[in-house]
Ligand code: SF4
């Protein structure tokens with residue numbers, strides 16, 4: 115059976131999935147990006163190698179996420195796609211009838227509207243962190259609750275507190291205020307969930323027709339409090355797929371499969387043992403002063419990123435730097 | 436004498452005309468550089484932070500011309516059609532620039548106002564010509580040269596070539612496009628590659644043919660906007676609405692991208708109108724891209740790619 119590798123490299127987490135032709139998960143990994151996507155991918159590959167050995171054959175590789183161009187070049191991707199398409203493809207694969215996908219990750223959130231199996235509208239949050247996972251992480255830390263328990267504790271709320279959650283800064287000061295007033299921890303936590311959901315619906319979800327079935331994907335879907343807050347706000351059931359945090363990677367894998375590649379560009383899992391470095395410089399070719407990144411594997415230049423005019427994409431192009 | 440023209444605002448609409456006019460009067464015309472990092476940095480430093488990005492960039496473009504020219508041309512465009520105004524910032528820009536101590540050559544800012552008279556356009560140019568010559572006939576013939584240049588520019592645009600291709604003399608587009616997208620936004624947002632993040636080239640690379648307002652006859656566009664029950668009193672609003680309606684009604688495009696400058700009141704209002712009247716009722720694919728000096732290129736690429744994927748999968 116053919117196997118496809120999907121990688122979703124975001125700013126907070128790096129997710130890797132290997133799927134078979136039917137889209138079943140053979141292995142799924144969730145790693146912290148911690149500012150070094152290449153290392154995160156190598157760590158993931160190392161785990162795969164130790165489990166399956168290095169001659170696991172891969173028939174296609176798809177990469178998505180904010181570092182997709184970099185990682186795509188490093189691993190030899192066959193398909194490099196944006197996160198919206200990847201999440202939509204994965205959501206549709208899981209539930210072909212899906213009409214709405216809510217995706218909340220560590221640093222961004224999206225909404226994808228689907229009708230008859232086709233994406234018809236979408237939106238991403240651009241700058242605001244108040245509707246994302248890092249907001250919850252931060253607040254959980256402040257209340258001294260491990261993020262894994264956040265949801266369970268929040269669900270014990272009897273009288274949720276209303277927290278003004280228009281932006282992280284306000285939410286935080288309001289929360290401290292409510293704490294001082296003696297509100298219970300669980301009530302504050304569920305209040306936070308409701309604040310995040312309100313925020314999401316009024317920013318990302320603004321003007322969108324949110325119809326069921328609704329899938330909730332991304333790391334934040336682990337938080338049961340948020341799921342329930344969404345259900346109450348929307349008055350309908352929210353489905354959290356089993357591999358909710360891997361959906362981007364699964365989607366990337368499915369896109370690789372869909373692309374019907376004859377021979378994959380994949381460089382193999384052995385790149386974990388190779389020396390991969392990047393070196394950036396500023397092109398002074400014109401006043402754009404683009405940041406160009408050179409990617410070297412074992413000292414050999416394998417790819418170049420950046421540059422609005424595209425002249426650096428030609429690896430032969432090498433004026434004395 | 437060298438006259439400098441900032442490469443922003445209505446540059447993309449009138450530059451060929453201005454150039455021909457000034458050259459006929461014996462001036463050497465120098466446009467400011469294509470927006471670059473230095474221009475952007477200077478703009479942000481010198482302008483007021485509430486201004487929209489296009490207005491901010493005027494400062495940097497003027498400073499870019501500072502040591503290259505003897506005089507700078509920055510018209511005060513009040514109105515381009517009957518009883519309809521331009522954006523207030525357009526009307527005030529020469530004063531805004533003068534109010535900051537930039538140590539620049541003199542600014543020449545003729546008023547161009549067609550609101551109440553058909554000859555308003557010519558009057559502006561006449562006033563302008565008087566700075567350089569007392570010979571009315573010479574001004575008139577320079578004006579004719581200008582009109583001729585504008586006409587041929589507009590004709591080229593109608594063949595669905597972008598202003599950038601004409602002005603740079605290059606050909607960016609390839610022929611085998613999968614889909615067509617109409618960009619609804621002001622020319623100084625779309626064609627300034629800093630403001631738009633190079634949107635058109637990104638779309639071209641994704642296999643998209645891009646249409647913009649400049650490729651349609653201006654009067655047609657404005658007529659299109661006349662369906663609005665209450666006439667919008669600023670021309671730009673009518674242009675955006677009319678463009679969107681024309682593209683959609685004539686099935687010229689598979690989707691539209693509305694470009695809105697952060698902090699531009701008129702734009703966001705028109706965007707709501709377009710969504711309410713034109714796109715939402717028939718589920719016509721649309722996205723809005725908000726531009727400011729902090730926009731990230733990756734965010735833009737992701738949105739455009741997703742939008743294009745969506746249109747292709749819809750087909
Ligand atoms: S990469 Fe191209 S566009 Fe960027 S600075 Fe160099 S020459 Fe200019």
Ligand code: SF4
Nearest residue numbers: 487489522524696699
């Ligand atoms: S119309 Fe909007 S973007 Fe244009 S100058 Fe006026 S405020 Fe700025």
